[in-house]
Amino acid sequence: MRDIELALAVSTRGWSDHLHRFLVDHGGARVRLYVMQPEDAYSERFDVLLIDDICSFLSPHLVKKLNRSGRRVVGVYDPAEFPDGKDRLLACEVTEVIEADAGPEEFLALVDRLEIAPQEGEDPTHADNAGGAVTNHPAGRPPLIAVGSPPGGCGATEVAIALARRLAERRASVALVDVDQRAPSMAQRLGLGLYPNLLTAIDAVHHHSESLDACWHTLRGTTLRVLPGVPTFADRGELRRGEVTELLLETARMSDVTVANFGSCESGQGDPQIWETAGGVSDAVMAIATVLVGVALPNPVGITRMIEWIGQLRVKEPGMEAFVVINRTPASLSQRKALFEELSKAVGQVRIGFLPEDTRVAEAAWNGVLVERGKFRRGCDRLADQVLGEIGLG
Numbered sequence: 001m002r003d004i005e006l007a008l009a010v011s012t013r014g015w016s017d018h019l020h021r022f023l024v025d026h027g028g029a030r031v032r033l034y035v036m037q038p039e040d041a042y043s044e045r046f047d048v049l050l051i052d053d054i055c056s057f058l059s060p061h062l063v064k065k066l067n068r069s070g071r072r073v074v075g076v077y078d079p080a081e082f083p084d085g086k087d088r089l090l091a092c093e094v095t096e097v098i099e100a101d102a103g104p105e106e107f108l109a110l111v112d113r114l115e116i117a118p119q120e121g122e123d124p125t126h127a128d129n130a131g132g133a134v135t136n137h138p139a140g141r142p143p144l145i146a147v148g149s150p151p152g153g154c155g156a157t158e159v160a161i162a163l164a165r166r167l168a169e170r171r172a173s174v175a176l177v178d179v180d181q182r183a184p185s186m187a188q189r190l191g192l193g194l195y196p197n198l199l200t201a202i203d204a205v206h207h208h209s210e211s212l213d214a215c216w217h218t219l220r221g222t223t224l225r226v227l228p229g230v231p232t233f234a235d236r237g238e239l240r241r242g243e244v245t246e247l248l249l250e251t252a253r254m255s256d257v258t259v260a261n262f263g264s265c266e267s268g269q270g271d272p273q274i275w276e277t278a279g280g281v282s283d284a285v286m287a288i289a290t291v292l293v294g295v296a297l298p299n300p301v302g303i304t305r306m307i308e309w310i311g312q313l314r315v316k317e318p319g320m321e322a323f324v325v326i327n328r329t330p331a332s333l334s335q336r337k338a339l340f341e342e343l344s345k346a347v348g349q350v351r352i353g354f355l356p357e358d359t360r361v362a363e364a365a366w367n368g369v370l371v372e373r374g375k376f377r378r379g380c381d382r383l384a385d386q387v388l389g390e391i392g393l394g
Helices: 015-026 038-043 060-068 085-091 104-113 156-170 186-190 198-207 241-253 272-288 300-316 333-347 359-367 375-390
Strands: 004-009 029-035 048-052 072-077 096-099 144-148 174-179 225-227 257-262 291-296 321-329 351-356
Touching (some): 004 015, 004 104, 015 104, 038 060, 096 104, 144 156, 156 174, 156 186, 156 291, 156 321, 174 186, 174 198, 174 241, 174 272, 198 241, 241 272, 272 300, 291 375, 300 321, 321 333, 321 375, 333 351, 359 375
Parallel strands (some): 174 225, 174 257, 321 351
């Protein structure tokens, strides 16, 4: 029978060092790793995590996720230092609790009594050591459609809204999430409040500060639920790839289809931290997306940028199913043919479609409402139906 493998959350209290030295000298269990941040707890296999009541990253979400993957969590508290510590641990629903001044033999006896569930395969949402990348696409998870574009104001937000509106006509529960870290504009575009938003929802998922259900805006006249992006430039630097991943996975669990409007993966001017965060968030979306919809502009610069953009994404996600839509396309058939040939020659096996120029789009943006029926909306409806067929929901 193998020794139980432990993970120890880094602690300033003495129990951690005492327990580790005892196990080295006498055996009975093995310390597999020290956990310094939540991602560390998802990156390795172990049986039991021991964590202090005052640990900064202790949360109900952490405990729930570890339990779901077969791991157990033991909370350590010191009533003399923090009288409410035990209550905090119980509120997080840890498996067991123990006082910090207990001896190593008591820690080991408690761990031996735990029922350790077999870990069959990796947790489908686990993060790797490189910074939180999701490593696979679990079968059976409701689909996530990622809508993005290169820099240049291609209209990806407008396309994402139109796709989500059409999907909401076809499916009972559709979520639209603005994870664009360069220029989130979903709230302003649809006349929604800036709060609650993406950060509110992340806090709800990770700290159970409130229900995730309460974080959504319902678009008037539809069943579509919308989660606006982070409104302030400074707050966008607070987003982390792993947190966005967890939010999107939780959203997928409560929705038939999720549409995520994400920003460019390219660097730019401004605060380097914000641009680095934007790339990480975009990578998080792509890592769990079922299908990509890329939006391009109908001119040589727009097509060149789309070719480069698709190339970058294929390096990161080589098996990604992709659609490319050329937005604001001129009516000239010869121009459309030239755009199609240039793009298809460069990017290969990608479905290419066209969305016509439509004055109703600008009018709807000015009034903060959905686009009325017309050429643009019909084109987006056809695109949405094609995407649904691609992911097996047509």
